[in-house]
Structure formats: structure tokens, C-alpha cells
Amino acid sequence: MRKLLAAAVIAAAPFAAFAGTASDDFTITATVDPYCEIENGASDISVSYNPFDTSDVTASTTTEFNCVKNTGYTISVNAPSALTGSTYGESLNVSVSPTSGSGTDTDGLGGTEQFTMNITIPAGQDVATDTYSGTVTVDINY
Numbered sequence: 519m520r521k522l523l524a525a526a527v528i529a530a531a532p533f534a535a536f537a538g539t540a541s542d543d544f545t546i547t548a549t550v551d552p553y554c555e556i557e558n559g560a561s562d563i564s565v566s567y568n569p570f571d572t573s574d575v576t577a578s579t580t581t582e583f584n585c586v587k588n589t590g591y592t593i594s595v596n597a598p599s600a601l602t603g604s605t606y607g608e609s610l611n612v613s614v615s616p617t618s619g620s621g622t623d624t625d626g627l628g629g630t631e632q633f634t635m636n637i638t639i640p641a642g643q644d645v646a647t648d649t650y651s652g653t654v655t656v657d658i659n660y
Contacts, residue, residue: 554585554623554660557630567610567639567650575639580632581656587626589660593619593633596655601639603648610650613638 560579567575585591597614614637623631633656 550586552586552589552660554583554589554591554658556581556583556658558582560635560654560656563637565639567643567645569643569645572641574641576636578634578636580634581658582630582632583658584627584630585623585660588622588624590622591620591631591658591660594657594659595635596657598652598654601650601652603646603650605648606646608645608648608650610643610645611640612652613640614654 558581560581563577563579565575565577595614595617597617598612600609600611602609614635616635619633621631635654635656
């Protein structure tokens with residue numbers, strides 16, 4: 519009989535009534551910080567300049583970047599006002615425009631933002647034959 523009673527208790531164990539329930543809640547929080555990254559940096563510009571030409575030399579390049587959706591950004595361009603010759607150290611005037619910009623990336627991963635810069639080397643500069651260069655820095659602040 520003991521074996522029969524033990525078997526009955528074991529069989530009934532899964533159907534035992536619970537006296538109560540204890541619960542716990544927790545919150546999940548995810549913060550998405552503003553962030554931008556350059557997808558395709560501006561290409562280097564290489565042009566030929568002839569002091570006898572009467573037309574300015576112009577060219578352009580574009581920085582492509584992407585930001586987290588609804589991230590506001592400002593762009594600042596730090597450009598020299600002259601390129602420096604590598605041999606004689608002479609200066610060749612140059613201008614880069616625009617030098618700033620701003621906006622909000624409203625499409626996030628859905629598209630790429632673009633910032634195009636134009637360079638102008640004015641005509642009529644009396645400079646020596648040489649290779650002239652300067653570095654332009656583009657900062658995207660967010």
C-alpha cells in the first residue's frame with residue numbers, strides 16, 4: 519500500500535495548486551547618441567596653372583557623410599589662402615568655398631549627405647615653376 523500511496527503522490531505532484539505568485543519587472547533603456555561618419559572623403563585636387571592664362575583655374579571636390587537620423591551637424595573648412603611651392607617656397611593664392619555649412623540628417627541610414635567645395639586659383643599670379651600644395655581640413659561637428 520505504501521508503494522501505491524507513493525505512486526499516487528508522485529503522479530499528483532505536477533497538479534499541485536500554487537499558493538501565490540511573485541513577480542519582478544525591469545525596464546530596458548537604449549540611448550541613441552548623435553553620430554556622423556565620413557563615407558567618402560573629398561578627393562585630392564590636382565590642376566595645372568599657367569601664369570599667362572587670363573582665366574582663373576577652378577575645380578571642386580565633395581565630402582560624403584552620414585549621420586544618425588535627426589542629427590544636426592555643422593561643417594567647417596580650414597583651408598589655406600595660398601599654396602606653398604616645394605622648391606622655392608613661393609605662394610600661389612587659392613580660395614576654397616564654401617568654408618562652412620550646417621543641416622540635419624533626416625534620413626539617417628537611408629541616404630548620404632554631401633558637401634561640395636570649390637577651389638579657385640586666380641589668374642595672373644607671377645610665380646615660379648614648381649609644385650604648390652596645401653592641406654584643407656573638413657570637420658563635421660555633431
